[in-house]
Amino acid sequence: MKHATEEQLVLYYYGEQADEIQRHLESCxxxxxxxxxxxxxxxxxxxxxxxxxxxxxxxxxxxxxERRLPRRRALAWLAWKPLAAAAALGGxxxxxxxxxxxxxxxxxxxxxxxxxEVRERVLMVAVGDHLERTQTVLAELANSxxxxxxxxxxxxEQRAAEDLVEANRLYRETxxxxxxxxxxxxxxxxxxVLLDVAHNPSQVSPGQLQDxxxxxxxxxxxxxxxIFSSEVEEREAAQNAPVL
Amino acid sequence: xxxxxxxxxxxxxxxARVRAGDGNAYRVLVERHSRxxxxxxxxxxxxxxxxxxxxxxxxxxxxxxxxxxxxxxxxSTWLYRIAANYSLDLVRRRQRHGEVAMTESAGxxxxxxxxxxxxxxPGPDRLLxxxxxxxxxxxxxxxxxxxxxxxxxxxxxxxxSIEEIAGALGLSGNAAKHSIFRAVQKxxxxxxxxxxxxx
Ligand SMILES: [Zn+2]
Numbered sequence: 001m002k003h004a005t006e007e008q009l010v011l012y013y014y015g016e017q018a019d020e021i022q023r024h025l026e027s028c029x030x031x032x033x034x035x036x037x038x039x040x041x042x043x044x045x046x047x048x049x050x051x052x053x054x055x056x057x058x059x060x061x062x063x064x065x066e067r068r069l070p071r072r073r074a075l076a077w078l079a080w081k082p083l084a085a086a087a088a089l090g091g092x093x094x095x096x097x098x099x100x101x102x103x104x105x106x107x108x109x110x111x112x113x114x115x116x117e118v119r120e121r122v123l124m125v126a127v128g129d130h131l132e133r134t135q136t137v138l139a140e141l142a143n144s145x146x147x148x149x150x151x152x153x154x155x156x157e158q159r160a161a162e163d164l165v166e167a168n169r170l171y172r173e174t175x176x177x178x179x180x181x182x183x184x185x186x187x188x189x190x191x192x193v194l195l196d197v198a199h200n201p202s203q204v205s206p207g208q209l210q211d212x213x214x215x216x217x218x219x220x221x222x223x224x225x226x227i228f229s230s231e232v233e234e235r236e237a238a239q240n241a242p243v244l
Numbered sequence: 245x246x247x248x249x250x251x252x253x254x255x256x257x258x259x260a261r262v263r264a265g266d267g268n269a270y271r272v273l274v275e276r277h278s279r280x281x282x283x284x285x286x287x288x289x290x291x292x293x294x295x296x297x298x299x300x301x302x303x304x305x306x307x308x309x310x311x312x313x314x315x316x317x318x319x320s321t322w323l324y325r326i327a328a329n330y331s332l333d334l335v336r337r338r339q340r341h342g343e344v345a346m347t348e349s350a351g352x353x354x355x356x357x358x359x360x361x362x363x364x365x366p367g368p369d370r371l372l373x374x375x376x377x378x379x380x381x382x383x384x385x386x387x388x389x390x391x392x393x394x395x396x397x398x399x400x401x402x403x404x405s406i407e408e409i410a411g412a413l414g415l416s417g418n419a420a421k422h423s424i425f426r427a428v429q430k431x432x433x434x435x436x437x438x439x440x441x442x443x
Contacts, residue, residue, distance in 0.1 A: 006425075006428075006429075007421075007425050010424065010425060010428050011421075014399055014400075014424075016405065016406060037436065037440055038428075038432070040436075040439045040440055041428075041431055041432050041435045041436055041439055041440075042400070042428070042431070044377050044381065044435055044438075044439045045381050045400060045431060045435075047374060047377055047378050047381060048287065048378060048381045048382060048385065049378050049382075050282075050283045050286045050287065051286065051292055053279060053282060057278060057279060057282075058274070058275035058276075058278050058279070059275070061274055061275070061278040061299055061300070061303070062271050062274045062275055062278070064300060065270075065274050065300060065303045065304065065307075066271070068300070068304055069267070069270070069304070069307055070307075070308070
């Protein structure tokens with residue numbers, strides 16, 4: 001075998017080179033010498049000093065991170081599986097409804113308004129997360145570069161859109177039955193765009209991609225989602241009781 | 245101390261709990277990895293305050309992107325990738341603002357002093373010598389390009405494979421490999437006269 005190159009020795013040092021080098025090093029003094037020189041250099045790099053952190057470092061980091069975490073928790077995570085989140089929303093709305101009713105029946109001051117408020121809050125949190133997710137998927141499509149060799153694979157966005165359509169339908173129906181027409185109408189418009197995405201082939205041609213983009217951009221849907229999201233956040237903040 | 249296997253296992257259990265809405269489960273992950281993320285950030289940025297920023301931002305980003313993590317890769321590898329990328333952003337912004345403190349030439353000027361020190365053998369000078377090595381390493385790392393530094397730090401200190409590094413940096417395997425080679429060459433040029441005169 002020829003002498004080992006510097007690159008081979010570096011790879012060998014990091015355990016990314018076959019036994020071949022090891023065998024060669026055993027039999028070749030010259031290469032052994034250059035390997036040892038390399039070892040000394042790379043071992044000395046380990047002396048790079050990193051300042052010590054105090055004993056309570058972990059706790060300190062957590063305290064600061066926790067303060068900055070997004071406030072809505074449980075539903076945000078559920079929203080990864082949009083349909084599960086929407087179904088959970090149905091459950092929560094029922095809970096809120098029955099909680100409101102038994103509260104009334106137990107003789108406390110009956111307040112349909114309070115009941116409605118709880119339900120609206122639950123809906124707003126869920127819709128906020130739904131919009132965030134929708135925005136991500138649509139933005140990815142709107143900003144995707146032109147397909148290089150013919151077709152662009154949008155199967156990921158598509159599967160996401162299919163899930164979102166289902167969830168969107170449930171939120172829309174919930175909003176409508178809660179008498180929140182504005183939210184219901186907005187979700188109706190969003191649903192049409194999501195359906196479009198879901199119904200495309202998973203490989204789109206430049207022309208089809210162009211149509212999709214026009215559908216997203218032409219309706220100004222991303223902008224509307226943004227506006228609506230911030231409204232939702234405000235409504236949520238206004239009802240600032242903790243969620244769940 | 246837990247073995248790496250069971251540690252990774254409980255990482256994914258913690259992730260599952262966070263996903264299920266248990267906010268406290270995230271605390272486990274933050275506390276478990278905060279020191280390691282700080283070390284990585286410091287090796288990337290060489291700056292204490294920046295490294296603290298990286299720690300915060302990494303855990304916030306990871307929380308928001310937790311749905312993207314797939315259990316087949318290790319959670320810590322994924323987390324360090326986020327940290328490395330944010331460190332890169334930070335260093336890039338600093339460089340754009342011309343705030344780089346150390347340069348290669350600052351390192352060069354020291355060579356003679358270091359040689360002089362190295363030839364004085366044991367005793368307190370020896371301590372001084374290791375300080376010199378540390379300074380030299382720091383100066384050389386600062387002189388690397390961003391890509392070289394990231395690839396090298398991930399390979400050398402974090403033990404990530406070249407394949408993982410290529411994935412993290414969006415490079416081909418070959419490009420990742422060559423970034424590491426170039427980093428090693430620069431370190432060799434800066435350190436070899438020093439460390440090999442000692443042995
Ligand atoms: Zn040889």
